[in-house]
Amino acid sequence: MNYDLQYKQYGNQALLIEWPEKINEAILNDILSFKNKIESEQAIKIEDLIIGYNSLTIIYNNSVLNFQEEIARLKATYIKLDLRLDKKTKTWLIPVCYDEEFGIDLKQISHDKNRPIEEIIDVHSKTIYTIYFIGFLPGFLYLGVLNRKIHSNRKNTPSLTVSKGSVGIGGSQTGIYPSESAGGWNIIGKTPISFFDVSKQEPCFAKSGDKIHFFSITKKEYYFLEESIKNGLYELKCIEND
Amino acid sequence: MIRVISPGFLTSIQDLGRKGFANIGVPISGAMDHYSMKLANNILHNNENEAVLEITFGHCKFVFEKETYICISGADFSAEINKMPIVLNTVIKIFKDDVLSFGRHKFGVRSYISVLGGFQTDVVLNSKSFYQGVTNFSIVKKGDLLPFNAPQDSLEPTYTAVKQNANHFNSKIIDCYKGPEYNLLSHFQKKRLEETIFTIAKANNRMAYQLNETIENNLKSMLTSAVLSGTVQLTPSGQLIVLMRDCQVTGGYPRVLQLENNAINMLSQKTTNDTVKFNVIDLN
Numbered sequence: 148m149n150y151d152l153q154y155k156q157y158g159n160q161a162l163l164i165e166w167p168e169k170i171n172e173a174i175l176n177d178i179l180s181f182k183n184k185i186e187s188e189q190a191i192k193i194e195d196l197i198i199g200y201n202s203l204t205i206i207y208n209n210s211v212l213n214f215q216e217e218i219a220r221l222k223a224t225y226i227k228l229d230l231r232l233d234k235k236t237k238t239w240l241i242p243v244c245y246d247e248e249f250g251i252d253l254k255q256i257s258h259d260k261n262r263p264i265e266e267i268i269d270v271h272s273k274t275i276y277t278i279y280f281i282g283f284l285p286g287f288l289y290l291g292v293l294n295r296k297i298h299s300n301r302k303n304t305p306s307l308t309v310s311k312g313s314v315g316i317g318g319s320q321t322g323i324y325p326s327e328s329a330g331g332w333n334i335i336g337k338t339p340i341s342f343f344d345v346s347k348q349e350p351c352f353a354k355s356g357d358k359i360h361f362f363s364i365t366k367k368e369y370y371f372l373e374e375s376i377k378n379g380l381y382e383l384k385c386i387e388n389d
Numbered sequence: 390m391i392r393v394i395s396p397g398f399l400t401s402i403q404d405l406g407r408k409g410f411a412n413i414g415v416p417i418s419g420a421m422d423h424y425s426m427k428l429a430n431n432i433l434h435n436n437e438n439e440a441v442l443e444i445t446f447g448h449c450k451f452v453f454e455k456e457t458y459i460c461i462s463g464a465d466f467s468a469e470i471n472k473m474p475i476v477l478n479t480v481i482k483i484f485k486d487d488v489l490s491f492g493r494h495k496f497g498v499r500s501y502i503s504v505l506g507g508f509q510t511d512v513v514l515n516s517k518s519f520y521q522g523v524t525n526f527s528i529v530k531k532g533d534l535l536p537f538n539a540p541q542d543s544l545e546p547t548y549t550a551v552k553q554n555a556n557h558f559n560s561k562i563i564d565c566y567k568g569p570e571y572n573l574l575s576h577f578q579k580k581r582l583e584e585t586i587f588t589i590a591k592a593n594n595r596m597a598y599q600l601n602e603t604i605e606n607n608l609k610s611m612l613t614s615a616v617l618s619g620t621v622q623l624t625p626s627g628q629l630i631v632l633m634r635d636c637q638v639t640g641g642y643p644r645v646l647q648l649e650n651n652a653i654n655m656l657s658q659k660t661t662n663d664t665v666k667f668n669v670i671d672l673n
Binding site (some may be wrong): 155156158161167168170194196197199201202205280281282284287289326345351354 | 399408409410411412414415416467513514522523566568569612613614615617619637638640644647648649650
């Protein structure tokens with residue numbers, strides 16, 4: 148409600164709304180509030196809504212006949228928007244094993260940054276990350292904000308296979324590979340938690356606006372959890388935020 | 390069931406896609422050429438969204454293990470039943486043990502086989518469209534059995550084929566709208582974009598088509614935002630990438646054009662070394 152938004156036609160069936168070009172939580176919360184409001188008011192004619200760092204894209208079921216009218220309607224909705232986020236968010240506690248067997252690039256980062264491995268792990272797991280949105284791969288979370296101390300450039304030659312659950316650093320970003328894929332990020336650890344599972348009612352438990360808190364586990368604990376998850380005996384832990 | 394004797398280069402099951410899961414990063418997928426896919430379903434009086442087989446570049450062979458009705462639309466690869474030529478865009482009665490094969494290429498890239506009532510493969514997140522990591526299978530392989538239901542009633546044969554629009558396969562003109570970042574382009578860049586005859590690069594698949602000719606690019610990178618199928622991205626190296634049905638839901642390159650819906654269908658019937666020209670429709 149306090150941002151100057153840009154409305155842009157995106158083809159004849161989508162509309163892009165843009166916030167100032169910044170990555171911050173106030174913008175994220177504003178996007179989420181607007182999205183919730185649009186969803187509750189106009190659900191019937193909307194096929195999907197896609198969140199970006201500073202954008203919300205509305206995809207309509209059919210071609211939009213009059214974009215100017217649609218933009219006017221959205222502007223009116225935005226003015227009336229209630230600032231507080233009406234949906235509760237969660238902080239997910241994600242176990243990560245930072246053992247060098249999984250964190251194959253820890254040594255290299257430690258060398259490049261001239262910091263001991265323990266410090267890199269400590270910095271990475273002490274930060275609470277905000278989930279901005281999900282994209283790139285099913286269940287891939289765009290997280291903010293990685294401590295500047297451990298920013299590390301993507302590899303010059305991407306690895307052909309990065310295994311599912313790998314936790315990595317790519318430039319100023321950190322994230323988890325939700326499935327096996329090629330990738331150029333520096334791998335610092337691995338989680339046994341699945342971020343995308345189509346056999347579940349909700350294939351991805353995490354949502355835009357939720358938070359992620361990594362905690363360090365030993366290799367022994369990793370294998371124990373992996374087995375428990377396989378047998379359906381592990382319940383993911385989370386904290387409800389007010 | 391259909392038993393796959395030879396799957397050809399790339400064959401998959403597709404419907405109109407997996408809509409509404411962008412919030413968890415799931416691509417829409419679906420038939421590359423909606424026009425031909427819907428035609429194949431409509432001729433059998435199927436629901437438009439019934440799952441069909443999408444065949445890229447012919448070269449495949451199937452055996453039907455029970456009777457049904459089928460229709461083939463899209464690219465023409467001289468389809469034959471038991472070595473007898475069949476006509477595209479008609480209702481074809483199939484008997485048990487009939488062999489369907491594709492031969493010499495006439496036009497187009499992707500053919501669609503619809504079967505009465507649609508293929509009965511697994512539904513994942515409201516769609517049967519194959520996509521790696523979402524469905525159990527990402528391609529149809531040799532020996533696969535593709536299930537369909539026995540016909541409940543008989544269909545009248547069609548004596549004349551439904552005429553498909555030849556322009557759909559022949560035209561080089563790709564209609565599009567200005568993309569969200571179009572206005573960041575210089576006058577010169579816009580002119581290059583609209584006047585160049587672009588050649589489709591070898592890197593073209595269900596995810597994206599790259600184009601060979603480049604446009605000098607000095608646009609700064611942008612924060613990751615939504616992309617759609619039909620979005621034309623301009624990369625830092627000046628290469629243009631047209632996103633297709635299996636594209637990701639977000640991207641970070643400037644979106645200079647957005648293809649009109651049927652232009653995506655037309656492009657998907659083109660391949661390496663084919664040429665296209667963008668026709669920008671001004672809405673204002």
